[in-house]
Amino acid sequence: MSDQLSKRGRAHDAAGARTAILDAAESVFAEQGFAGARSDAIAKASGYNSALIFHYFGDKVELYTEVRRRADKALSGYQRNVLAPLMQIEGIAENAGAFKVALESLVNAYFDFVVEHPRFIRILLWEQAAGWRTFIHIASQFTTEDADIFQKFFDKANEAGVLRSDFAPLIQMTLILQICIAYHSFMPLYQLALPVGEESGLGSARGRDYLVAFVVNGMIKGA
Numbered sequence: 001m002s003d004q005l006s007k008r009g010r011a012h013d014a015a016g017a018r019t020a021i022l023d024a025a026e027s028v029f030a031e032q033g034f035a036g037a038r039s040d041a042i043a044k045a046s047g048y049n050s051a052l053i054f055h056y057f058g059d060k061v062e063l064y065t066e067v068r069r070r071a072d073k074a075l076s077g078y079q080r081n082v083l084a085p086l087m088q089i090e091g092i093a094e095n096a097g098a099f100k101v102a103l104e105s106l107v108n109a110y111f112d113f114v115v116e117h118p119r120f121i122r123i124l125l126w127e128q129a130a131g132w133r134t135f136i137h138i139a140s141q142f143t144t145e146d147a148d149i150f151q152k153f154f155d156k157a158n159e160a161g162v163l164r165s166d167f168a169p170l171i172q173m174t175l176i177l178q179i180c181i182a183y184h185s186f187m188p189l190y191q192l193a194l195p196v197g198e199e200s201g202l203g204s205a206r207g208r209d210y211l212v213a214f215v216v217n218g219m220i221k222g223a
Contacts, residue, residue: 014056021046021053026067030119033126034064034134065138071120075113075177076146082109083150093156100220103176107212110180121181164221176215183211 024046028037039060043050057063082105092098114121127135147170154169163172 017048018056021048021056022067022070025063026119029064029067030122064134065141071117072142074117078109078113079146079150082106087153093153094160096162096220096222099157099162100216103216103219104212107176107215110177111208111211114180114184124181125185162221163219172219179215180211
């Protein structure tokens with residue numbers, strides 16, 4: 001099948017078609033989860049027919065894998081942009097004050113990522129509700145290179161006695177993102193529970209500062 005298949009009768013380029021399909025699929029997976037997402041809904045949202053979608057992506061599992069891979073790449077980019085420059089500083093993981101700065105930067109980056117990628121966060125919540133079955137099925141297709149780098153960074157801090165606990169540093173690191181996700185995913189309930197006027201500050205700098213302090217004080221000795 002030619003890459004010059006039409007979109008509603010108009011010629012299109014392959015890269016543009018793939019991006020539009022991935023955007024539509026991400027939206028549908030976020031709304032319906034993997035199990036509930038239908039190919040015809042993705043086709044309608046993208047403006048391309050199902051035949052073209054599966055020409056590019058094979059089947060729903062492959063399409064879902066590409067959606068997840070793209071989002072994971074964006075998350076890795078956030079992590080690298082924040083931590084990579086800091087990790088070049090000699091001894092930063094072994095110094096409580098310097099590590100605190102790195103950790104504060106990481107929490108802020110995760111906070112921003114959750115705000116800027118709500119569809120990906122909803123996909124993660126669907127996966128959690130389903131016991132991670134779909135991701136477990138495709139996990140072997142994802143690299144762990146970035147996770148390995150950051151785990152070594154946290155391992156160094158643990159070995160230096162900077163962390164409060166020696167409990168699996170990798171879990172401590174990933175919990176930071178999970179805390180940010182939990183805060184934002186429960187926002188509607190917080191807004192319902194708080195008095196009128198107070199709920200407006202939930203997504204503000206005050207909410208961010210609270211999460212940063214919560215994580216840093218919980219993870220670093222003497223913070």
